[in-house]
Structure formats: C-alpha cells, structure tokens
Amino acid sequence: MNSNVESILDGELELLASELPFSRIEQSRLRALLQMGKVVFHRQGSRIFHPEIALRDRAFWIVRQGSVSRNGRIGVSEPSRLLSLGAVFPVEAVLSDGDFGYAYVAEEDCYLWQFERDAIDAWLAEVPFLRWLAEALQMQRQVIQQSMLELVHSRQLADQALAMPAKSIAATNVAYISAEQSLQEVAALMAERKIGSVLIGTPDAVAGIVTATDLVRRGIAQCLPFTAPVSAVMTGKPVAVEDSISVFGAVVEMAEGKYRHLLLKDSEGGLAGIVSERDLFQAQQQGISHVFTTIDDAESVADLVQLAIKARDFGERVFSQGMDVNQFLRLTSSINDRITKRLLALVLAKRSLATPFCWLAFGSEGREEQGFVTDQDNGIVFLAKPGQDLEGLREEFLDLAREMNDALHDCGFERCKGKIMASNPEWCLSLSEWKARFSSWVRATTPTAILNSTIFFDFRPIFGETQFAEEMRDHLLEEAKKNSIFIHLLAVNALQVGPPVGRLGRFATVNGKIDVKTQGTRLFVDIARIYALHCGVKAVNTEQRLALVGQRIKRSVSAIQGDIAAFRHVQTLRLQRQLASLQDSGDANCLDPYALDELQQRILRESFRQASSLQERLKMDYKR
Numbered sequence: 327m328n329s330n331v332e333s334i335l336d337g338e339l340e341l342l343a344s345e346l347p348f349s350r351i352e353q354s355r356l357r358a359l360l361q362m363g364k365v366v367f368h369r370q371g372s373r374i375f376h377p378e379i380a381l382r383d384r385a386f387w388i389v390r391q392g393s394v395s396r397n398g399r400i401g402v403s404e405p406s407r408l409l410s411l412g413a414v415f416p417v418e419a420v421l422s423d424g425d426f427g428y429a430y431v432a433e434e435d436c437y438l439w440q441f442e443r444d445a446i447d448a449w450l451a452e453v454p455f456l457r458w459l460a461e462a463l464q465m466q467r468q469v470i471q472q473s474m475l476e477l478v479h480s481r482q483l484a485d486q487a488l489a490m491p492a493k494s495i496a497a498t499n500v501a502y503i504s505a506e507q508s509l510q511e512v513a514a515l516m517a518e519r520k521i522g523s524v525l526i527g528t529p530d531a532v533a534g535i536v537t538a539t540d541l542v543r544r545g546i547a548q549c550l551p552f553t554a555p556v557s558a559v560m561t562g563k564p565v566a567v568e569d570s571i572s573v574f575g576a577v578v579e580m581a582e583g584k585y586r587h588l589l590l591k592d593s594e595g596g597l598a599g600i601v602s603e604r605d606l607f608q609a610q611q612q613g614i615s616h617v618f619t620t621i622d623d624a625e626s627v628a629d630l631v632q633l634a635i636k637a638r639d640f641g642e643r644v645f646s647q648g649m650d651v652n653q654f655l656r657l658t659s660s661i662n663d664r665i666t667k668r669l670l671a672l673v674l675a676k677r678s679l680a681t682p683f684c685w686l687a688f689g690s691e692g693r694e695e696q697g698f699v700t701d702q703d704n705g706i707v708f709l710a711k712p713g714q715d716l717e718g719l720r721e722e723f724l725d726l727a728r729e730m731n732d733a734l735h736d737c738g739f740e741r742c743k744g745k746i747m748a749s750n751p752e753w754c755l756s757l758s759e760w761k762a763r764f765s766s767w768v769r770a771t772t773p774t775a776i777l778n779s780t781i782f783f784d785f786r787p788i789f790g791e792t793q794f795a796e797e798m799r800d801h802l803l804e805e806a807k808k809n810s811i812f813i814h815l816l817a818v819n820a821l822q823v824g825p826p827v828g829r830l831g832r833f834a835t836v837n838g839k840i841d842v843k844t845q846g847t848r849l850f851v852d853i854a855r856i857y858a859l860h861c862g863v864k865a866v867n868t869e870q871r872l873a874l875v876g877q878r879i880k881r882s883v884s885a886i887q888g889d890i891a892a893f894r895h896v897q898t899l900r901l902q903r904q905l906a907s908l909q910d911s912g913d914a915n916c917l918d919p920y921a922l923d924e925l926q927q928r929i930l931r932e933s934f935r936q937a938s939s940l941q942e943r944l945k946m947d948y949k950r
Contacts, residue, residue: 342388345412347458355452362445365390368432375416375430385442389413392436397429408433417459492576493569495606496590496599497521502528503536503556509545510552512536522602523587526560529597534560535587537602566591569598572643576601621664627672627733630665634737637661642698642905651898652869659694662739663687663788669733670789673726681719683708684790685730688746692784693851694867695897698904699914701740702731703781705753707760707794716756723754746781757794761801768805768812776819779812783855784866799864806859813860817948820852821941825934833919833931842903843915846896849937850889853944868893879947885939892936895929 339356342348348356366387368374374387374394387394394409409415415430441449449455501515501524512524516538526534536556544550544559566589567579576588580603590598621637624630641661645654670685689703690696706723710716727748735741748754755763764782767775783802787795806813826834826845833840840846847868854868857875865871869890876886899917907914919927 342412347414347452347455348412350454350458351452359445359448359452360439362448363388363439363441366438366440368392368436368438370432370434370436372432373429374432374438375428385440386417386446387415387430387441388439389415390437390439393433394436394438395431395433397431491569492567492571492573492588492601493590493598495573496569496601497523497605498599500525500597500600502526505533505557505560506555508553509541509550509556509559512556513538513541516541522604523600525564525589525600526556532564532566532589532597534562535564535589535600536560537587539586564589566597568593573606577606580606621661621668624668624672627669627736630668630672630733631736631738634665637665638698638738642908645901645905651894651901654901655695655697655897658696659691662691662696665737666734667789669730669737673729673733677726679722679726681709681711681714682791682794683723684792684794685748685788686795687786687788689781689784692786692866694786695847695851697901698908701742702734703742703746704731704734704748704788705746705755705782705785706748707755707757707798709791709794710756710758719756720751720754724749724751727754757797760798764798764802765805768802768809771811771815776815779816780819780852780855783859784851786866803859803862803864807862813856814948816852816856816859817944820849820856821944823849824941825849825937827931827934827938831931833927835919838920839913839916839918841915842896842900842917846934846937847893847900850893850896850940853940856944856948879943881943888936889940892933895933896937899926899930 339353339360342356351359389409389411391411394413394415396409396415409430416428499519499521501519501521503512503515503524503526505526515524516522523535523537525532526536534557536559540559540561545554550558564587565579565585567576569590569592571579571590579588580586587600587602589600592598621630621633624633641654641658644657649657666685666687684707686692686705686707687703688705690700691703706727708719708723710719731741731747731749741747746753767778767782785795785798823844826840828834850872851868854871854875857863857879858865858871861875861878863871863874863878865874872889872893873886876889881889899922900915903917904914906912919930922930
C-alpha cells in the first residue's frame with residue numbers, strides 16, 4: 327500500500343459515506359477494504375481500461391477525485407457516460423476476466439483507488455457490495471437488450487428491391503438521334519414516344535444522352551433557341567455498366583459518380599437498356615411485387631421450377647445485403663406461399679373435387695419461419711359430409727397431394743424425411759379426424775404425443791377453405807385449456823434443453839460448436855407455443871406469440887422486447903449459418919460461436935441469458 331494512503335483514509339471514508347455501495351458498508355470494514363488497494367494517478371486523456379487490451383490480472387477502480395469517461399462499444403443507444411466520485415468500474419471485472427465492451431478514459435486529471443485480484447475476494451464477501459453489483463449488472467443488461475433491438479433494426483439496408491437486377495427495371499424503348507437535330511425536334515420525339523431521354527449517336531457508337539431535365543435546365547433556362555442543336559445540352563459519353571449489375575449496385579454507381587442515368591450493356595457489348603434515378607426510386611417503391619407477379623402468372627410447373635430458383639437466389643442476395651431477419655422470413659414465407667398456391671391452382675385445373683379442402687403448412691413453414699435449408703411439412707384437411715365415402719375422398723386428395731409433393735420437390739422443397747406430407751394418409755384427414763387427432767394428443771402423456779404437438783400445433787392455412795384451419799385451431803385451444811397436465815408435460819419437455827452458456831459467460835460447445843436450432847431458436851419457439859396454448863392465443867408466428875403471451879402473463883415491456891430481440895438475433899445467426907452451409911456443406915445449424923466477432927458474441931450471450939429468463943418463468947409457472 328502507498329505510504330500516503332493511511333493519512334487520507336479518514337477523509338476518504340467521509341467522502342464515500344454518502345455514495346452507494348459504500349454507505350451500506352460499516353466504516354471500520356470499509357477502511358480495511360480500502361487498505362487493500364492503492365491510489366493511482368491518471369492524466370487527462372489517458373486510457374485507464376480498454377476492452378481490446380487484456381488485463382494482466384483482474385482489477386477494478388473507484389473514482390476518488392476527478393472524472394472518468396465510459397465509452398460504450400455498442401454505441402447504438404448508449405452515449406458516453408461520465409463517472410465521478412465513488413463510481414466503480416468496470417463492474418464486470420469484479421466477477422471475471424475478459425472483454426467487457428467499454429473503454430474508460432480519464433476525462434480530467436484524476437486519482438483512483440485501484441484493487442487487484444487478491445483484494446477483490448474481500449470485496450465480494452461484503453453483502454452490500456454484492457447487492458449493489460447485481461443491480462449494476464442488471465442495469466447494464468437492460469442497456470444491452472435495448473441495444474440489441476436497435477442493432478437488429480439498423481441492419482436494414484433499404485428494401486428488398488435493392489437485390490433486383492437493374493436490367494429488370496431498365497427502359498428498353500431507346501431512341502437514337504443525331505447531334506445536329508434541334509431541341510424542338512428532340513422535345514417532340516420525347517412527347518410522341520412518351521420517354522424521358524434519348525441517346526445521341528447509334529447503338530454501336532453512343533456519343534451522349536439528353537433528358538427532359540437537360541432540355542429545361544440547359545436549354546429553356548439558358549434561353550437557347552428551339553433551333554439550337556441538341557449537342558448543346560447533351561451529356562457526353564454516358565457511363566455504361568454490365569447489365570448484370572443489381573439495383574443496389576446501380577445506386578452505388580450513380581451516387582459515387584453523381585450520374586442520373588446509366589447505360590446497361592449485355593455480354594456482347596450491345597445496349598440492353600437505360601436505368602434512371604426515377605427507375606431506381608420506383609423499384610424500391612414497387613418492392614417484391616415483381617417476384618409475386620411472375621409467380622402468379624406462371625403457366626406450368628416447369629415455369630415455377632425456374633422461378634423458384636430465381637426466388638431463392640433473390641432471397642440469398644437480400645439477406646446477404648443485410649435485410650432484417652423478421653422482414654426476410656416474411657418475404658420467404660410470402661414467396662413460398664405464392665409458389666404453393668400457384669402449383670395448387672395448376673394441379674386443380676385438371677381435377678374436379680367432390681368436397682372442399684384446405685392445404686395446411688406445419689412447423690417452421692406454419693410459423694412463417696422457413697430459412698435457407700428446409701423441407702416440406704404439409705397436410706390436407708377436407709370436409710366429409712354424412713353419407714360420403716370417407717376413404718374414397720381421402721384417396722382423391724392423396725392423389726392430389728402426391729402430385730403436389732412431387733411438384734414442390736421439383737421446385738426445391740425437399741421431401742420431409744419424417745414423411746410429414748399431405749401424401750401420407752396420416753396427414754390427409756377430414757376435419758373431424760383432425761379434431762379427434764388433436765384431442766388424442768392433448769389427452770395422452772406419451773413422448774410421441776408431445777413430439778407431434780411441437781410440429782402439428784404450429785399450423786397455417788395456405789390454400790382453400792381457411793375456415794377449416796380456424797375450426798381446428800379453436801378446437802385445439804379449447805382442448806389445451808381443459809388439460810393442464812398436457813401443458814405441464816410440454817413445459818417439462820421444453821426445459822430438457824438449456825442455453826449453451828456455462829460459468830463466467832463461456833459458451834458450452836460440443837466439438838467447438840453449438841446447435842443454434844436445438845439450443846437456440848427452439849428455446850423461444852417451444853416456450854412461446856406453450857404459453858400460446860395455455861393462454862388461448864391464436865397466433866402461430868413466434869415473435870407474435872412472444873408479444874401477445876408476454877402481455878397475458880404480465881411480463882414487463884422491456885422483457886418482452888428483450889425476448890423478441892434475442893430470438894431475432896439467434897435466428898439471424900442460424901440463417902447466416904444455413905447460408906454458409908450451402909457453400910461449405912457443413913451442418914446447417916452448428917455454429918462456432920468463437921468465430922463471431924466480439925460484439926456478436928456478447929449479444930449472443932445476452933440472447934441466451936434472455937432465453938434463460940424465459941425458462942425460469944416457465945419453471946415458476948408450470949414445473950411445480
């Protein structure tokens with residue numbers, strides 16, 4: 327201990343007596359604790375602690391005089407914070423080693439109490455200090471949860487249309503004129519052909535471009551005569567790019583070069599079209615409708631096979647460009663639904679059915695949470711009226727389902743290995759049979775019934791008589807409401823797997839990996855389903871369930887937001903891994919957490935802690 331420390335202890339105790347947590351510690355004990363530290367000086371601007379520089383040993387500081395600036399590395403929602411007399415930092419270092427995400431800099435010349443490893447255990451023996459530490463850590467976690475929400479939302483680059491090929495929105499009605507033609511002639515040509523620009527020269531030798539804006543700004547505004555040659559207002563040597571460029575690429579090209587038009591050249595050097603700023607703006611307004619339109623207009627299964635390939639490529643591009651995971655999953659589900667509906671329309675055009683039906687989606691497709699690696703999970707519910715031949719009707723729908731499952735397979739939706747497909751007689755049932763099946767599962771206590779509930783209770787109508795699905799859902803919720811034992815068993819099953827985080831925040835890996843489906847997204851999906859069944863919530867999508875059941879069970883607004891943000895983050899990492907697996911052929915759900923950057927690791931840990939919080943609530947409510 328420094329020789330000058332003893333002489334200032336009395337004054338120090340008086341200063342700290344009004345500050346938490348020191349005001350809760352007996353002064354004689356506080357004196358003994360301070361004697362285990364040393365007073366250090368830091369000049370203004372000097373770096374006290376930085377997360378990218380590992381400490382040789384555990385340490386923490388107490389501000390004695392002056393002030394210290396804490397700069398958050400997340401930075402999305404938390405500004406720099408000024409620490410003054412009595413502030414303890416970094417609080418995480420009291421408990422463990424490692425990178426804690428904040429940098430601390432002397433805001434002015436300051437004196438600090440510094441405590442090393444040996445002294446920390448003594449501080450941790452003080453109950454008031456421990457209580458304060460827990461509160462401080464909880465506050466930091468709440469900040470991180472809010473930052474998680476903002477980080478997810480900030481990942482949206484712009485709009486899904488940015489991944490479209492620019493040639494899909496380019497103007498192909500191109501007019502060519504000579505440089506000698508007058509402004510009046512050019513204006514008349516634009517009006518006649520309803521175009522906003524013309525090219526100067528020939529298809530093989532473009533010398534310039536003239537737009538309606540050029541005629542106004544460079545012609546009329548400059549009082550040029552109508553007989554002046556168009557070369558006086560043209561932009562020479564317009565920039566040409568490959569027609570394979572995306573809308574996003576065209577936006578960047580225009581922004582960097584301050585262009586308003588780009589020429590698109592095909593692979594042979596010929597002109598494929600012209601794209602303008604207005605085209606790009608309209609494309610972003612149009613959004614995904616161009617994809618939907620082509621699917622809706624498909625005239626054969628072969629057409630849909632090709633469109634499905636393009637749709638998957640489109641999805642991979644927009645997700646890689648940073649589309650928000652919730653927006654991406656909705657986009658994917660919408661496209662897949664359109665493909666299924668169009669396939670059914672084509673297949674049904676050749677058939678005449680004896681009774682109405684509904685095509686159902688189960689599992690992740692039912693929840694609108696399909697990723698890049700998925701298979702078919704579907705079924706059929708049909709109406710069987712008294713006196714109708716039930717097995718005859720079933721065979722008719724099984725024939726339809728076989729053709730549909732084959733067509734979906736051709737479109738890239740792999741057949742379910744567990745045979746959860748409409749072509750399986752087990753999942754091609756009448757409305758009354760589906761109700762009876764649901765009742766038998768809810769009333770049973772077998773592992774098979776529990777497993778089936780995790781798949782078939784997440785269902786959604788895709789095509790046909792949607793009221794059949796609603797009747798099934800109403801029946802299921804009514805059955806679940808009457809059977810608390812079943813809900814209890816679902817809770818026990820859900821709690822068999824916990825978040826893969828061990829002591830001191832280390833990831834609990836197997837062969838260096840964690841399963842971000844079983845140990846990640848499933849944690850949220852299962853709990854959301856259990857509460858939805860118990861509370862009578864009809865929503866199937868996990869985010870919607872978390873929001874609705876959170877309100878029903880009186881979970882705080884910040885906790886609900888944290889649940890959703892955590893689920894989104896884990897879902898994002900899972901989709902990123904799935905996308906990577908298409909290239910490296912590895913397991914689509916197994917992720918090396920330490921291959922992530924520091925911020926992603928930190929948020930992943932907090933996401934798993936949020937899952938733990940949900941599981942603790944589940945234990946409290948059901949596992950008694």
